[in-house]
Every structure is written in C-alpha cells, then in structure tokens.
Amino acid sequence: MRRNSLILFALIVFAGNVNAAFTENSRRYLHPRDIFNVMAQKFPVLTDRVKLKSYGVDLGCWAITAENENVIGVVNPAIGKAAAELPPPGFVRWIGSCAHKVIAAQVNELFAQPRNEKLFARYFPADILKKYRDPVDKTQPYDKLLLTQWGKLDPKEQHSLLKFSVTEMIGPEPVIHDLGYAKNMNEVTEAISKTLEDGLLLKDALHNILLSTMMREEFQTY
Amino acid sequence: MNKLIVTLIVGILISGCTSSHEYKPKAGDVRRDEKPSGQPLSAQTYLRKLSLHIRGMTPSRTDYDDLAKAVAEQTTETFFRSKTDEYLVSDEHIDKMTSRLEELFFVRPSPIPSKSAPIHEASGPEFFATLDPDDYTIHNSMNQLFRDIASRNLSWDTLLLGRKYTAFPILNELNKDISDSMFLTAVAAIPAKIAAPTSVSFDEDDARVAGSLTTSRFFARYGNTALNKNRRRAAAVFRIFLCDDMKAVAVDEGGNQNGILDKVFPAPPVPGGGEKGGTGSSDKHGSDQACLKCHYKLDPMGMSFQSSGLSLSPFVSPGALVYTRADGGVVNIQGQGIGEIARTITRQKEYSQCQVRHFWDWYIGSDIPLDDGTLNELTEKFEQVDRKTNDFITYMVNRPEFGNFELRTPEQQMAAAVRTVLQNCNGCHANETKVKIPSFTSWPIGGDVSSHNKWLGMIRHDLALDGSPERKMPPVKSEWQPDAKQLDLLRRWFELGAPGLASEVNHATQ
Numbered sequence: 001m002r003r004n005s006l007i008l009f010a011l012i013v014f015a016g017n018v019n020a021a022f023t024e025n026s027r028r029y030l031h032p033r034d035i036f037n038v039m040a041q042k043f044p045v046l047t048d049r050v051k052l053k054s055y056g057v058d059l060g061c062w063a064i065t066a067e068n069e070n071v072i073g074v075v076n077p078a079i080g081k082a083a084a085e086l087p088p089p090g091f092v093r094w095i096g097s098c099a100h101k102v103i104a105a106q107v108n109e110l111f112a113q114p115r116n117e118k119l120f121a122r123y124f125p126a127d128i129l130k131k132y133r134d135p136v137d138k139t140q141p142y143d144k145l146l147l148t149q150w151g152k153l154d155p156k157e158q159h160s161l162l163k164f165s166v167t168e169m170i171g172p173e174p175v176i177h178d179l180g181y182a183k184n185m186n187e188v189t190e191a192i193s194k195t196l197e198d199g200l201l202l203k204d205a206l207h208n209i210l211l212s213t214m215m216r217e218e219f220q221t222y
Numbered sequence: 223m224n225k226l227i228v229t230l231i232v233g234i235l236i237s238g239c240t241s242s243h244e245y246k247p248k249a250g251d252v253r254r255d256e257k258p259s260g261q262p263l264s265a266q267t268y269l270r271k272l273s274l275h276i277r278g279m280t281p282s283r284t285d286y287d288d289l290a291k292a293v294a295e296q297t298t299e300t301f302f303r304s305k306t307d308e309y310l311v312s313d314e315h316i317d318k319m320t321s322r323l324e325e326l327f328f329v330r331p332s333p334i335p336s337k338s339a340p341i342h343e344a345s346g347p348e349f350f351a352t353l354d355p356d357d358y359t360i361h362n363s364m365n366q367l368f369r370d371i372a373s374r375n376l377s378w379d380t381l382l383l384g385r386k387y388t389a390f391p392i393l394n395e396l397n398k399d400i401s402d403s404m405f406l407t408a409v410a411a412i413p414a415k416i417a418a419p420t421s422v423s424f425d426e427d428d429a430r431v432a433g434s435l436t437t438s439r440f441f442a443r444y445g446n447t448a449l450n451k452n453r454r455r456a457a458a459v460f461r462i463f464l465c466d467d468m469k470a471v472a473v474d475e476g477g478n479q480n481g482i483l484d485k486v487f488p489a490p491p492v493p494g495g496g497e498k499g500g501t502g503s504s505d506k507h508g509s510d511q512a513c514l515k516c517h518y519k520l521d522p523m524g525m526s527f528q529s530s531g532l533s534l535s536p537f538v539s540p541g542a543l544v545y546t547r548a549d550g551g552v553v554n555i556q557g558q559g560i561g562e563i564a565r566t567i568t569r570q571k572e573y574s575q576c577q578v579r580h581f582w583d584w585y586i587g588s589d590i591p592l593d594d595g596t597l598n599e600l601t602e603k604f605e606q607v608d609r610k611t612n613d614f615i616t617y618m619v620n621r622p623e624f625g626n627f628e629l630r631t632p633e634q635q636m637a638a639a640v641r642t643v644l645q646n647c648n649g650c651h652a653n654e655t656k657v658k659i660p661s662f663t664s665w666p667i668g669g670d671v672s673s674h675n676k677w678l679g680m681i682r683h684d685l686a687l688d689g690s691p692e693r694k695m696p697p698v699k700s701e702w703q704p705d706a707k708q709l710d711l712l713r714r715w716f717e718l719g720a721p722g723l724a725s726e727v728n729h730a731t732q
Contacts, residue, residue, distance in 0.1 A: 028587065033321050033331070034278035037314065041279045064333045075325045077443075172286055174264035178627075222274050 028222045029087060032072040035095075035220070036062055042169060042210075043106040044119075055105035061098035068094055099214040103207050107146070110203070114143045123206060125164040128157055150205040151198025158196075162189040162209060169213040181217045188216070261627050265289055265298055268625050272306060275585055275619065277314035306619060310375075310612045319372035319611070320365060322584055323381075326462055327434070329443050332360045361419070362400040363387040364439035375612040378577055378604075382463065382564035384433035385424040391416050405438035405533045429538045429559030435459065436534055436560060446531065452524035457516075459523060463567050465576035466545065468516045519545045526560040543567060574601045577609075585618040590628060637722025640715050643708045644681075647696070665722070678720055687713050 030038065039062070040046040045055070046062050060068040068074075070083040071090035084091075113119055120129060120142050132145040153161070166188050170176065173185045182188045192212045196205050213219055263271065269289055273281045281289075285305065292301035309315055324331045366388050371380050389403040389412055402422075407414045409430060410422040424431045434440055435455070444455040460466040526541025538559030543566045545553050553570065557563035567573050578600040582592050592600075600618075607613035618624060644662040651659040660667050662681065666674035682688045684695035687709070696702060704712070715721070 030274075031278065031321070033318070034274065037278040038280060064331060074331065077325075077328045077330045080325065080328050168283065171270050171280065172266050174266040175270055178264050178267035222271065 029073065029220055030222065032064060032069075032074050035072065038219075039098075039102060043102050044122075045106045045109050046102060051109070052105065055101070055108060057101045057105050058098070060094070061102055095220070096211075096215065099211050103210045103214075106210075107203050107207055110142075110146060115141060117141070120145075122168070123165070123210075125160045127160055128153070131157070146201065146203040146206075148202045149198065150196050150200040150202060153202075158193065159189060161206075162192055165206075165209045166192070166213055169210065170216070170218045176218065179218045179221070188213075188218075260622070262625055263627065265293055268302070269305065271624070272302070272619055273309060275624075276306070276309040276318070276615065277312050278318045279314055306616055310615065311373075316369050316372045320360075320368040322580075323368040323371075324365075326580060327364070327440070327443070328458070329364070329439060332365075361390045361397060362437065362439045363389070363402045364400070364434050364437040367434050367437070371611050375610050377609045378611050378614070379568045379609055380433055382433045382435065382568055385426060385428065385431060387422045387424075387431075387437065389416060389420045389422055391418065399442040400437075400439040402438045405441065407533065409534050409536050427561075429557070429561040430534065430536070432560045432564035435564060436530070438533070441530070441532065446527070451521070452527035453517075453520040455527050456520045456523035459567070460519060460545070463576060464545065464570070464572050465579060466519070468519070523563060526557060526563050543570075545572075547572065571601075574604055574609075578604050581614060581618055585615065586621070586623045587628075590623060633721040636711075636715055636718075639711055640722070643704060643712060646702045646704070647681075678716070682712075682716050685709065685712060687716055 036046075045051055046057075052062065059065055064072070064074055069076075071088055071094050073082040073084065073087070073091075075082055110116075110119060110123065117129075124145070128145075129142070132148065133141045134143060137143070150158070163185060166176070166185060170179075170188075176182055176185050176188060182191075192209055195208050195212060200208070262268075266286060266289065269281050269285060273279055273285070289298070289301060292298045321331055367380065367384050370376055370384075370386075371378065377383075387402060387406060389406050389410075390397065390401040392398050392401050392403055392415070403412065403416050403420070404414050406412060406422050409424075412420050412422060430436070440455070440458075444458050446452050446454065457468055460468060522542035522544045524541070526539050528539040528541075529535035529537045530539075538561075540556065540558055541560070541563055542556045543553060543563050544555075547553060555563075555566045557566055575597060578597065579592065582588075582590075582600065586592075603617050604614055607617065641662075647662050651662075660673070660677065662677070667677040668674060681695075683690055684693070685704070686693040696704075
C-alpha cells in the first residue's frame with residue numbers, strides 16, 4: 001500500500017507537467033502510434049501478446065480501442081482531427097495506468113528471466129550488474145539484484161541507475177537540456193530520487209524510476 | 223491516511239482546472255519558449271528528432287554511441303546521412319508513413335502498430351491463419367499502395383497513377399468491404415472468391431484506374447448515393463490532392479427551411495408537367511448560385527466516377543478537372559476517365575504545392591508558417607527529386623527548420639508566448655458543457671478571422687485589458703490566475719493588434 005501511495009504520489013507530481021495541446025504546436029505530443037511504438041521499444045514485453053494477457057495488461061495499453069482513442073489523440077477519420085486539442089485529464093489517467101501495468105509486467109519478466117543478461121542490461125547500468133552479479137550461482141546471476149534495497153546502493157550507484165534510466169527512456173544530457181523542461185540531467189534525476197525511499201526493493205525502485213520518466217513531458221513529446 | 227491520499231489524488235486528476243501548468247522559471251533557467259530561435263539543435267537532439275519523425279521511435283543506445291564516435295571523429299554529416307538512409311528503409315518508417323496517409327485519406331487507422339512483414343504474393347490461407355484479426359484491416363490495395371510508396375521510394379504521384387493492386391481473400395467482416403477481390407472482379411480476370419492474395423496490374427494509359435482512388439477502401443470510405451453523384455469522392459480528391467477543402471456554403475433561405483429542403487430533396491415531377499410539380503429538376507441544389515461555388519468543381523470530377531458504383535466498372539466515364547487558380551485563371555481540362563483526370567491533377571502546380579504542404583506539416587509542423595518563398599523552394603526540390611517520397615523526406619529533415627530550434631519572427635515569438643498563457647483557459651473550457659467555447663490556442667479562434675476577432679474582443683474584455691473595471695475571467699475560484707507578467711504580455715499584444723494571426727490564416731486557408 002505504501003508503495004502504491006508513492007507511485008500515486010509520483011503520478012501527481014509529474015501529472016502536473018501534462019499541459020499544452022495535443023495538436024501540433026511548440027510542445028507537440030507524440031502521435032498515439034508513436035506512444036505505442038516507443039513503449040514497445042522500451043518494454044519488449046509489449047511485443048508478446050500471450051504474456052500481456054497473462055500479466056493482465058489491457059488491450060488499451062498497446063492498441064487503439066474505442067475506449068482510448070479520444071484521450072490519446074487518435075485522429076477521427078470522420079473529421080480528420082483528434083477529438084481533443086489538448087491532452088484531457090483522461091490522458092493522464094490512461095498513461096499513468098498503462099505505464100504502471102506495462103512496467104509491472106516488464107519487471108515480472110526480469111524475475112522470470114534472471115539469466116537474461118541482455119534484458120537486464122536494458123534496465124541496469126554495467127557497474128551495477130557487475131557488482132550484483134551472483135559470483136557463485138551462474139545460473140541465477142541476477143536473482144538477488146531485484147530484491148536488494150535501494151538504500152543499500154551507494155549514492156554513486158543510485159545516481160548511475162537514475163541517469164541510466166533517464167538516458168534510456170528519454171535521451172542523454174544534451175537532449176534533456178534542449179527539450180527545455182529541465183535545465184539538465186541532474187535536475188531530472190534529483191526529482192525522481194525524491195520519490196525513492198531507502199527501504200524500497202530495487203524492483204520497486206526501478207518501477208518508480210521508469211514510471212516517473214514516462215510521466216515527464218520529455219517522454220511524451222517530440 | 224491512504225484513503226485521504228487516494229481522495230486527494232483522484233480530486234486532482236479529475237479536475238479540469240488542475241494547478242497551473244505554467245512553467246515557473248528559477249533563476250538562470252531558460253524557458254523552452256525562450257530558446258534562441260534558429261539555433262541548431264544538439265547532435266543528440268537532432269538524432270532523436272530524426273528517429274521519432276521518420277520511424278516513431280527513439281534512437282537506440284547504440285545509435286547514440288555511434289553518434290558520440292562520429293562527433294569525436296568529426297564525421298557527423300556522414301553519420302546522419304547514413305542514419306537517415308537506415309531509418310527510411312525500416313519497417314517502422316513504412317508503418318508511420320502508412321499511418322500518415324490513412325489520416326490524410328480520413329480512413330480508420332489500424333488498431334495496432336503493425337509489425338506485418340511485406341505481403342508475400344505466394345502466401346496462401348496458412349499465412350492468414352497466423353494473423354491477428356486486427357491485422358486484416360491493413361490488407362487491402364490502398365494500404366499496400368501506401369506501404370509501397372514508403373518502402374520502395376516510389377514517386378508520390380503513385381497515389382494517383384499507381385496501376386498495381388493486390389486483391390485479398392475475404393476472411394471476415396473486418397475486411398469484406400476493403401479486400402478489393404470483389405471490387406476488381408469486373409475489370410480483372412480474377413474470380414470473386416479467391417483463396418490467396420492476387421496481383422492485378424493495369425496498363426499505364428488505362429483511364430479506368432487511378433491509384434488510391436480506384437480501390438475498394440476509397441470507395442467504401444466515400445460511399446455514393448444517387449443524390450450525391452460521387453461528389454463526396456470528388457471532394458476527397460480536391461481536399462487530399464489540391465488542398466481545397468471546400469467548406470460548405472450555408473445557403474440563406476431567409477429562415478425558409480423548406481427552401482433548403484427543396485434544394486436537397488426536390489419535389490418529384492407531376493405527370494404532365496404544370497406549376498404545382500415544379501420543373502422536376504433533379505439537381506436544384508447543384509444549380510443554386512451559392513452552391514455552385516463548390517459544385518462547379520465537384521460535379522465534373524464526380525462524373526468521372528459515374529460508371530463505378532460499389533465496384534470498379536470496366537467502362538470509363540468522362541469527366542473534367544475544373545477549378546479556379548489563386549490568380550483567377552480557370553483550369554478546365556476534360557478527361558476520358560478518372561485515370562486521365564488523376565494524371566492531369568499531377569501536372570498542376572497546385573497539386574505539387576499541396577503535397578509539399580503535407581510534408582511540411584508532417585516533418586516541420588502545421589503550426590510553423592510556410593511562407594511563399596519557402597513553399598516555392600520546397601516545390602522546386604520536390605520536382606528535382608522526381609517526387610520520390612524518401613528522397614524528399616531526406617531533403618526535409620536536412621532543412622534548417624527541422625534541425626534548428628523553431629525559427630520565429632519576434633511577432634511569432636510573442637504570439638507563441640501568448641498562446642502559452644491562453645492554453646490555461648483551454649484547461650477549464652474543455653469541460654464546459656453549457657456553452658461551446660473554441661480552443662484559444664488554435665488560430666483563427668473559432669475557425670475564421672471574424673470569429674477570431676470576436677473572441678479576442680471577449681478575452682480582452684473579460685481579462686479587463688480594455689479598461690473594464692472588473693476582471694471576469696478566470697473565475698475567482700479557479701486555481702489558475704494570470705500573474706502580472708502574463709497580463710502585461712497580453713496587454714502589449716492586444717495593443718500591437720494581436721499579431722501572429724496572418725500567417726496562421728494563410729496556412730489554414732491554403
């Protein structure tokens with residue numbers, strides 16, 4: 001429950017950043033199909049429909065449906081425009097809810113594939129993987145990593161994971177600067193780190209980090 | 223405690239007037255709107271923009287690493303050339319371009335990001351057995367044409383001049399009307415029921431066919447009736463290929479609704495004639511002077527579709543391409559069938575300029591004004607590359623407007639800043655159900671100049687920027703209240719005559 005409160009807190013903090021218009025203007029929001037493409041790019045579990053069903057990820061989180069088409073900005077073929085000119089409150093609910101489910105599914109995949117070096121390398125920087133690789137049980141190299149507490153990582157490692165995640169999800173430092181919603185990478189990583197408590201398990205910390213980046217304007221815009 | 227948190231969160235999320243979305247700058251911050259206009263993006267940001275605009279995905283970590291090497295070796299130009307080429311042959315680019323064309327043609331998009339491989343002509347029923355039912359909607363000649371244009375770098379004219387189609391088996395209700403198998407039966411030697419995708423080609427000079435226009439998906443989308451006489455199809459052709467959206471003229475009958483209905487549904491002729499039955503004209507609507515503004519264009523083109531009803535006819539219908547140019551000159555060119563008319567369209571300057579505008583909207587942005595000089599430059603380049611789709615995209619993503627922070631005149635910068643303020647109003651108004659309030663950030667407000675000026679007057683008055691004693695908007699209870707700096711910006715903007723609209727109107731009415 002506490003974790004859920006933190007997640008919801010993150011949603012509030014970063015949901016306030018969703019402003020401006022759906023239609024093309026200086027803050028152009030991603031086209032709905034690009035949202036799905038980028039999500040599938042970051043979370044490969046989205047390309048496996050069988051797994052998505054088993055993890056309870058709704059169709060509306062990876063496909064255009066009658067329920068989501070208006071809130072995500074799908075162009076109405078009757079009039080050639082999206083139903084909303086700007087992201088309605090429903091968009092925040094949609095992306096928050098879907099991000100939560102998709103990330104949970106992907107983290108479950110990490111648990112299901114503790115030997116998948118490539119998969120772990122998508123979410124953890126090399127320094128952390130090297131340090132937390134099980135030296136004895138080569139068959140379960142990252143079994144314990146996800147269950148390590150956030151507070152057990154030293155500040156350098158915490159920063160490394162935060163920076164790695166933001167870079168993977170949005171882009172490197174020059175991109176953060178140019179997009180202009182934050183001055184620099186540190187501003188973003190500091191904001192996210194405030195949502196992470198020492199007692200959080202790394203699997204939950206990772207969840208919060210990824211969720212926080214997805215709720216940022218930089219992730220949702222061109 | 224948790225119940226309180228949840229209640230608080232829900233309250234905020236469902237509120238149409240959430241806390242101010244305005245960025246509150248800290249000392250030393252540079253606001254996004256204040257980024258130096260015309261300055262180049264960093265190499266990393268340009269790469270991200272390139273990747274997102276061409277294929278709808280961000281660059282991979284390897285892409286960024288390779289870029290870092292190229293920067294170190296000062297070979298970024300070669301890197302970006304190579305990356306552009308790589309992105310333009312990706313499946314994701316084909317999907318994205320197909321999606322853009324679906325939107326342009328006003329057809330329902332495929333519900334899922336398509337991961338389909340190119341169609342294999344030899345595939346049989348077993349191929350379709352592996353498909354998700356949602357994939358069926360993409361298997362039709364129109365979508366195949368869209369994909370070919372992007373995947374094979376074909377001339378953009380193929381949308382009108384294409385002669386190769388693929389008829390797909392009818393498998394379910396989703397693809398029944400758009401599979402092209404029954405659509406092409408009368409003109410091609412294929413049975414009505416086929417078991418596998420079947421290629422159909424026509425001669426270059428076949429006047430019966432015209433690329434995307436003579437596909438079952440186009441016909442299904444723009445259905446015809448005896449009353450409509452293919453005008454809906456003709457209107458689509460004008461909108462897509464000549465950027466003429468022919469807003470409907472409201473016929474003023476002085477409140478006589480029956481007069482309007484008479485035009486739409488004329489009285490049937492009385493046997494033997496006579497006054498009471500009227501002339502029995504079946505086209506009073508089309509001959510009304512006000513209606514003629516559109517009909518003189520729609521009717522001749524509609525005639526070229528006449529012989530084809532639900533499926534493509536083996537016979538041609540003569541028609542004409544008729545419209546008035548911006549300089550007042552009249553285009554009036556006859557054609558033996560829609561195929562000839564389509565070819566005629568591709569030879570018009572208005573066609574080239576219109577297609578170039580689509581690319582501008584997709585790669586630069588419909589909110590960035592396109593002046594005449596740049597339009598001419600783009601059109602010239604469009605011709606130079608033989609109108610080849612990917613070659614033109616390569617040109618567009620190398621233009622300064624794509625690779626720089628948005629180029630803006632001081633007037634546009636001010637208008638952009640004003641819009642940033644006005645979008646706070648949209649946040650509340652979007653939930654208003656009693657009164658229809660247009661978006662204040664989509665210019666002209668309300669759709670035309672007259673409406674725009676009316677609304678600006680109301681905004682100025684309600685914000686007490688015209689000397690009114692009391693500010694009416696936003697309501698006192700609203701969470702967002704404009705600060706002194708924003709009010710000063712708006713005041714100055716109004717005093718300067720609310721600049722920034724002209725370029726929007728030019729763009730909107732092209």
